[in-house]
Amino acid sequence: MFIVTNREVKPSASGIKQLGLKPNSEGPNELRLAEAEKDEGKWKIKILPNILTAPMRKAVGLPSDSETAYASEYVARIIFERILQQKKNLLFFVHGYNNDVEAVLDRAQRLEELYGVEVLSFSWPANGGGAAGVASYKSDKRDARASVGALDRCLGRMAELFRDLTLERNKDLEVKVDAKFKTAANSERRDALLVELQEKTCPFTVNMMAHSMGNYLYEHTLLSVSSYANLLLFDNVVLVAADVNNLDHPKWVDRIPCRKSVFVTINENDQALRLARAKIGDDQLPRLGHYRHNLEAKQAIYVDFTEAPGVGSSHAYFEGEPVVNVASAPYRFFYKTLNGQSAHDDLTFDSGIKAYRLK
Known part of the structure; x- marks a missing residue:
């Protein structure tokens, strides 16, 4: 798998130690790409060069005499072909x-x-600076704010590459469709056929899941009107156990661009979020991911996991006990949303809290 990060890079180190605990020495907005593979229970990391070598260009079908190509294009082409061949969907995870x-x-x-x-x-340098407890939590919040520019650049580059690769793959479709529908009177049928053929050519979805404080990072990318995070890239966006203020969350949640839905998951018994609120004392406001009040974002679909089977006090209820059984409601919800599908058939609305519950 591939990982994009603004962590410091240590080429002389071995294994996962090649990606350090601090931001990149060239600045927190500097991005690097790495390929990771697990071998005999241990992760091996290969840091990709910023500018592609001749063998890397050849491996993804880029001509040797074309303009300078970067690691992001190499990774995008590999992922694009992989999800097409394996009939998978892409999940961007923060x-x-x-x-x-x-x-x-x-x-x-x-x-x-x-x-x-x-x-x-x-991956951003969320290690608490080597501290523990309150100091670690505050340090990670500072790192998250410092990493906003890096996530913004990443989202912008993803949107650009996704657009270019989709256009490249579909470049012949418009010619074929225009040849079939030569008059303006058939424009509606022409557009419908073009969409149908495009979906057959690229039959996958691109979705995002932000977990815990990853939502704090995502929030601050959306607050700028010039942010790349405002570009349309994802089908579903799933905000899980969001460690952000419930107060004023519609200001950024309603700005999330998506083709389908924005889901916000809540567990009132989330132990990690209850502790997160306690760490700062009275100044720490209720967290979006554990507070079943003031759920007012217009485009958000709030889903209450509080009484869902196996969830308990879990902070990561997309894994472990809640989803051990693939027939369970939590598993069905995450399978569908992370694969770009609708989860409405598995939800029932509770007007008392203005949120959905799992059936």
Whole structure:
């Protein structure tokens, strides 16, 4: 799998230690790409060069005499072909508080195995600066704010590459369709056929899941009107156990661009979010991911997991006990949403809290 990160890079180190605990030495907005593979229980990391080598260009079908190509194009082409061949959907995953590289890769692997998706992880230096407790939590919030520019650049580049690769793959379709419908009177039928052929050519969805403090990072990318996060890229966006203020969350949640739906999951008994609120004392406001009040974003679909089977006090109820049984309601919800499908058939609306519950 691939990982995009603004962590420091240590080429002389081995294994996952090649990606460090601090932001990139060239600045927190500097992005690097790495390929990760698990061998005999241990992760191996290959840091990709920023500018493609001749063998890398050849491997993804880029001519040697074309303009300079970068690692992002190499990764995009590999992922694009992989999800087409394996008939998978792409999940962009932004992790939360106090996650080192190994934890991020382990979780990404579980997501791939559980839900049959291809995962591209964005990893920011969320390690608490080596501290613990309140100091660690505050340090990670500072790192999240410092990483906003990096996530913004990542989303912009993803949108650009997705557009270019889709156009490249569909470049002959418009010619064929125009040849069949030569008059303006048939424009509606022409457009319908073009969409149908495009969906057959690229039959996959691109979805995003932000977990815990990863939502804090995503929130701040959306607050700028010039942000790349405002570009349309994702089908579903799933905000899981969001460690952000419930107060004023519609200001950014209603700005999330998506082709289908924005889901916000809530667990009132989420132990990690209850502790997160306590860490800062009275100044820490109720967290979006554990508070069943003031659910007022117009485009958000709030889903209450509080009484769902197996969830309990879990902070990561997309894995572990809640989804051990693939027939369980939590598993069905995450399988559908992370694969770009609608989950409405598995939900029932509770007008008392203005949120959905799992059937």
